[in-house]
Amino acid sequence: MKSGGLHYARRRYTGHAMMALSLLAALAAVSLLFWILGYVFIKGFAGISLDFFTKLPTPVGVAGGGLANAIAGSIIVVGMAGAMAVPVGVATAVYLSEYGRGPFASAVRFVSDVLSGVPAIVAGIVAYAVVVTAMGRFSAFSGSVSLALLMLPIIIRSSEEMFQTVPDSLREASLALGIPRWKTVLKVVVKTASGGLVTGIMLAVARVGGEAAPLLFTAFSNSFWSFRPDQPIATLPVQIFNYAISPYDDWHEKAWAAALLLIFMVLILNVAAKLYARRRTH
Amino acid sequence: MAAASILLVAALVVYELVSRSSPTFDAFGFAFLAGRRWDPVSEVYGALPFIWGTFYTSVLALLLALPVSLGVAVFLTELAPRWLKGPIGFLIELLAAIPSLVYGLWGLFVLAPIMQATVQPFLAKYDYLPFFTGYPLGLGIMTASVIVAIMIIPTISSISRDVMYTVPETQREGGLALGMTRWEVVSKVVIPYSRSGILGSVILGFGRALGETMAVTMVIGNTPKISLSLFEPGYTISSVLANEFAEAVGKLHVSALIELGLILFVISIIMNSMAKLLLWRMNRYSAGTRL
Numbered sequence: 378m379k380s381g382g383l384h385y386a387r388r389r390y391t392g393h394a395m396m397a398l399s400l401l402a403a404l405a406a407v408s409l410l411f412w413i414l415g416y417v418f419i420k421g422f423a424g425i426s427l428d429f430f431t432k433l434p435t436p437v438g439v440a441g442g443g444l445a446n447a448i449a450g451s452i453i454v455v456g457m458a459g460a461m462a463v464p465v466g467v468a469t470a471v472y473l474s475e476y477g478r479g480p481f482a483s484a485v486r487f488v489s490d491v492l493s494g495v496p497a498i499v500a501g502i503v504a505y506a507v508v509v510t511a512m513g514r515f516s517a518f519s520g521s522v523s524l525a526l527l528m529l530p531i532i533i534r535s536s537e538e539m540f541q542t543v544p545d546s547l548r549e550a551s552l553a554l555g556i557p558r559w560k561t562v563l564k565v566v567v568k569t570a571s572g573g574l575v576t577g578i579m580l581a582v583a584r585v586g587g588e589a590a591p592l593l594f595t596a597f598s599n600s601f602w603s604f605r606p607d608q609p610i611a612t613l614p615v616q617i618f619n620y621a622i623s624p625y626d627d628w629h630e631k632a633w634a635a636a637l638l639l640i641f642m643v644l645i646l647n648v649a650a651k652l653y654a655r656r657r658t659h
Numbered sequence: 660m661a662a663a664s665i666l667l668v669a670a671l672v673v674y675e676l677v678s679r680s681s682p683t684f685d686a687f688g689f690a691f692l693a694g695r696r697w698d699p700v701s702e703v704y705g706a707l708p709f710i711w712g713t714f715y716t717s718v719l720a721l722l723l724a725l726p727v728s729l730g731v732a733v734f735l736t737e738l739a740p741r742w743l744k745g746p747i748g749f750l751i752e753l754l755a756a757i758p759s760l761v762y763g764l765w766g767l768f769v770l771a772p773i774m775q776a777t778v779q780p781f782l783a784k785y786d787y788l789p790f791f792t793g794y795p796l797g798l799g800i801m802t803a804s805v806i807v808a809i810m811i812i813p814t815i816s817s818i819s820r821d822v823m824y825t826v827p828e829t830q831r832e833g834g835l836a837l838g839m840t841r842w843e844v845v846s847k848v849v850i851p852y853s854r855s856g857i858l859g860s861v862i863l864g865f866g867r868a869l870g871e872t873m874a875v876t877m878v879i880g881n882t883p884k885i886s887l888s889l890f891e892p893g894y895t896i897s898s899v900l901a902n903e904f905a906e907a908v909g910k911l912h913v914s915a916l917i918e919l920g921l922i923l924f925v926i927s928i929i930m931n932s933m934a935k936l937l938l939w940r941m942n943r944y945s946a947g948t949r950l
Contacts, residue, residue: 399729401730406751406813485666487932496924498872498897590897590900
């Protein structure tokens with residue numbers, strides 16, 4: 378052991394150093410998370426008030442006001458996107474998991490995987506090309522289309538994963554009772570996996586709810602209340618962006634408050650999904 | 660059948676992007692890719708500054724993110740006690756859940772001033788390197804790259820972690836039995852074993868970096884410039900889309916922007932397919948990897 382001790386010492390030293398670096402990397406990543414979240418919480422709290430949730434935005438220089446219309450707008454746009462993407466996504470996942478064999482199914486799976494990596498802004502361009510040019514103006518509906526494009530691959534993948542966790546014995550038991558295939562799928566497979574489906578949908582909502590890029594030139598923005606799908610509508614993310622790049626301190630404060638609200642929503646959906654998933658596995 | 664709809668959607672995406680960008684393609688052809696001038700007023704469009712900005716920031720982000728991400732993955736698979744793995748992994752995945760906008764906000768009001776006041780003046784001492792020339796503005800290539808790096812750390816580290824988990828325990832034990840240190844097991848056994856999966860995660864992270872929009876738009880300075888300097892402002896494909904699309908009125912202008920979108924789409928499809936194929940191949944070796 379004594380001879381070659383130096384070499385061994387160097388190896389041990391490198392080993393410890395590299396492991397320390399890896400610990401440091403993990404610490405750095407986690408502390409970045411807390412830095413960003415902490416900063417948003419502190420800055421955002423200052424701007425949160427009842428007015429923030431109930432009043433319309435005010436022009437520059439006029440104090441007060443809130444982002445009530447943008448909050449409602451986000452809910453409307455994301456809701457409509459979900460109404461489009463969820464049925465199609467879940468149906469596609471049913472097909473992939475229960476019927477999908479052969480090259481067509483692989484193609485579907487591959488395309489949906491690849492689409493999940495398409496930049497959000499490209500989804501915005503497609504919605505612009507299809508809906509905005511057809512209608513001749515920016516609209517809440519076109520914003521929903523772009524978000525639905527982004528949600529679809531996420532929902533397909535998570536739902537398919539959920540369907541595959543349903544044990545085959547359940548399917549077989551149902552089929553053995555003489556229940557037709559389609560009814561088995563609907564009443565046994567989908568029902569058993571429904572909790573997991575909800576988790577997947579929550580994560581998809583969390584993902585697109587904070588998306589601004591495709592909404593900039595589809596849903597556009599609006600300083601007033603709007604509930605019509607064929608008119609431009611304000612959304613939280615776009616409002617944050619417009620406020621952030623403005624030179625006004627008051628607007629910056631509102632941007633931080635809106636960011637806090639957004640982060641809050643994302644965190645709640647993520648943690649809920651995580652807890653839900655854990656409860657299911659126990 | 661609903662499943663066919665996703666194929667239709669994909670076909671629609673391709674069709675719309677291609678057909679709507681044809682006016683610029685007819686006007687400029689492939690010179691569009693090499694043109695350095697972007698001038699909506701005189702209707703001259705060249706994409707090179709945006710392509711440059713997109714790749715430059717993404718490559719820099721990857722260089723910054725890769726060591727950290729691998730460190731995180733190694734920590735999570737080899738070093739962390741069992742009770743810590745879950746929570747830390749979850750926290751790092753939360754980094755991916757933070758909306759791009761919030762990164763942008765933080766980058767604009769927190770990171771950029773730090774860069775301008777401390778980091779860049781320090782680096783400016785090395786101005787014999789082309790990377791550190793010019794005025795330390797804060798907003799520019801450097802801040803954008805750092806933000807994007809933070810955003811792709813979760814992508815690379817969580818997939819690398821999943822891949823490293825699939826390395827059989829016997830491989831590690833074999834290394835340890837030969838008298839290797841923990842680090843030697845990582846560098847000579849675990850990483851080589853999972854290299855194609857790690858490569859897949861890196862390509863996926865790079866793809867994400869290329870398409871990153873809001874955060875980059877808010878901190879890059881939005882000036883179509885081709886420069887090696889990290890202090891200079893730049894422009895990326897996605898940020899010019901974010902800034903100009905809503906206001907574009909000229910037919911050629913819209914079409915030029917859509918062609919930029921098409922370029923972005925094609926690049927990200929190529930990156931994604933490559934990553935998927937690598938991860939699939941990995942999957943065939945060892946079942947159990949997600950993605």
